Amino acid sequence: MEYRERVVDGLLARHLVDSAVVVLEGPRGAGASRAAGRVAARTWRLDIDDYARQFVDMAPHLLLEPGGAPGPVLFDEWQEIPRTLARVLSSVDAAPGQVLLAGSETPTEADELLASGAVARVQIRPMSLWESGHSTGAVSLAALFAGNDVDLTAPAPTLDPHQLFERMVVGGWPGLEGLGETKARRWLREYLLILVRDDFPTRGVRRTPDDLRRFLGVLAAGVGTEQKLSAVARDLAAATSTRTPRAETVAEYLTVLRRLLLLEDVPAWTPQLTSAAALRRTPRRFFVDPSFGLAALGLSSAALRRNLTAAAQHFEGLVLRDLRTYADPLGGVVHHLRDNNGRTVDFVVVLPDGSWGGVAVRMNPAGIDDAAKELLWLAGRVDVSVTGQHPAAFMLVVTGAGLVEVRDDGVLVAPVASLRP
Structure with a gap:
């Protein structure tokens, strides 16, 4: 399916310029994975990739190489592994645009970090009428x-x-x-x-x-x-x-x-x-x-x-x-x-x-x-x-x-x- 431009695309681009770690949150089916995947240099699926699940728990720094292409490393469905956000934050420096996390749930254990300002948070919702092509935009x-x-x-x-x-x-x-x-x-x-x-x-x-x-x-x-x-x-x-x-x-x-x-x-x-x-x-x-x-x-x-x-x-x-x-x-x-x-x-x-x-x-x-x-x-x-x-x-x-x-x-x-x- 052809990708429709989303309002969140501009927000992601803006935050990746300013922040080392960006979290994209949205309900299952709202399009977070696809929006994040478009700007990622490498994607790790923490819901299905056993290799990534193991290393994000033991040695997350081994997963942070972008693989040659410009852009952040994406951890998709990051909430599937406890303390993913804490481990990623401990493995990056202050340089912007290193990591993007996309998820369909806000895990309890990440509340304090998400509220601390240590990461940029972006929310994606189901498409508006403008995004789905049903609004004139006048x-x-x-x-x-x-x-x-x-x-x-x-x-x-x-x-x-x-x-x-x-x-x-x-x-x-x-x-x-x-x-x-x-x-x-x-x-x-x-x-x-x-x-x-x-x-x-x-x-x-x-x-x-x-x-x-x-x-x-x-x-x-x-x-x-x-x-x-x-x-x-x-x-x-x-x-x-x-x-x-x-x-x-x-x-x-x-x-x-x-x-x-x-x-x-x-x-x-x-x-x-x-x-x-x-x-x-x-x-x-x-x-x-x-x-x-x-x-x-x-x-x-x-x-x-x-x-x-x-x-x-x-x-x-x-x-x-x-x-x-x-x-x-x-x-x-x-x-x-x-x-x-x-x-x-x-x-x-x-x-x-x-x-x-x-x-x-x-x-x-x-x-x-x-x-x-x-x-x-x-x-x-x-x-x-x-x-x-x-x-x-x-x-x-x-x-x-x-x-x-x-x-x-x-x-x-x-x-x-x-x-x-």
């Missing part, structure tokens, strides 16, 4: 932060609502390109089967595969919400007809999904506002790709057409996936905002220098007016007199279809299939 996130005008003459996206639902169900998994929805759903069912039959049990979770499937369904039904652990536990008990599990047990399940890079919380943004209402600090919970939650619920694109409430809920996950991908080159982090009076802004993209932009998500264009009011409320409440706080760089409503336009109140409206980095 609206650039980087250009919005730079204050550049949007080209309002760009043609409307050709992705119609039916195709949009299909993209949500199929997801951005590179291996599913061109397979169609039926085959994609079969692949995702197999992914879920491996997860509940193998991944959870090998990480100490002792529940039946059927119970774990129901757990994933409970999470999927509440995707995008601020579900408390106790609420997940109650819903799981109702779904399995068993006693309510402890909140600590649910937390253990969630930890497994996070370590497998399948679950990404959206942290709350807590700027200083001129409003007296307190801001909530509870994160919102999303899967790394909307297809995962839809597979857990068994929903097809036809089912989404019959259930527009569910469609809108998981559409928000699609927008989030793409926003995170487009924000990564800027060092941006996607947050959400909610106050105790019930005021909400779906997403807020915040850059390292404090610049920010508000994003409201409305699959149905009929909700644009209300979304614009939410964004204007936030833009008027952030206290710019506080050191380090900036006015909004942009206010954006992301829709499922339509044209790119700037409203009279300054709010930009753009379909998700018009966005790019």
Whole structure:
């Protein structure tokens, strides 16, 4: 299959210039191995290569010769061998671009090193609509932060609502390109089967595969919400007809999904506002790709057409996936905002220098007016007199279809299939 350029390619190139060791993390099937392999001079597969598995444990320096070609040495699926990261770090000097590690899990024993700044970390997610060729790219996130005008003459996206639902169900998994929805759903069912039959049990979770499937369904039904652990536990008990599990047990399940890079919380943004209402600090919970939650619920694109409430809920996950991908080159982090009076802004993209932009998500264009009011409320409440706080760089409503336009109140409206980095 021909390689599609990924946003992460530029991030890898940038970090390999600055760092001796770069870690590329992403869920199984997101394309980490292929993206890393394109820039590697030599690749060691720690999941299947017995020679490499032996020497990375005993003498990792013997594996660090690039083999004549320029580029780093890649240790693929590095999490398969304990302490790989520590051993590699002890075997390199400060020269940049020596080692690249790609993996589909964040091992517990590497947490301290990964958080220490000793390595550069890069995240890869399933492909955004821009990467898969389904976005016109008329609206650039980087250009919005730079204050550049949007080209309002760009043609409307050709992705119609039916195709949009299909993209949500199929997801951005590179291996599913061109397979169609039926085959994609079969692949995702197999992914879920491996997860509940193998991944959870090998990480100490002792529940039946059927119970774990129901757990994933409970999470999927509440995707995008601020579900408390106790609420997940109650819903799981109702779904399995068993006693309510402890909140600590649910937390253990969630930890497994996070370590497998399948679950990404959206942290709350807590700027200083001129409003007296307190801001909530509870994160919102999303899967790394909307297809995962839809597979857990068994929903097809036809089912989404019959259930527009569910469609809108998981559409928000699609927008989030793409926003995170487009924000990564800027060092941006996607947050959400909610106050105790019930005021909400779906997403807020915040850059390292404090610049920010508000994003409201409305699959149905009929909700644009209300979304614009939410964004204007936030833009008027952030206290710019506080050191380090900036006015909004942009206010954006992301829709499922339509044209790119700037409203009279300054709010930009753009379909998700018009966005790019």
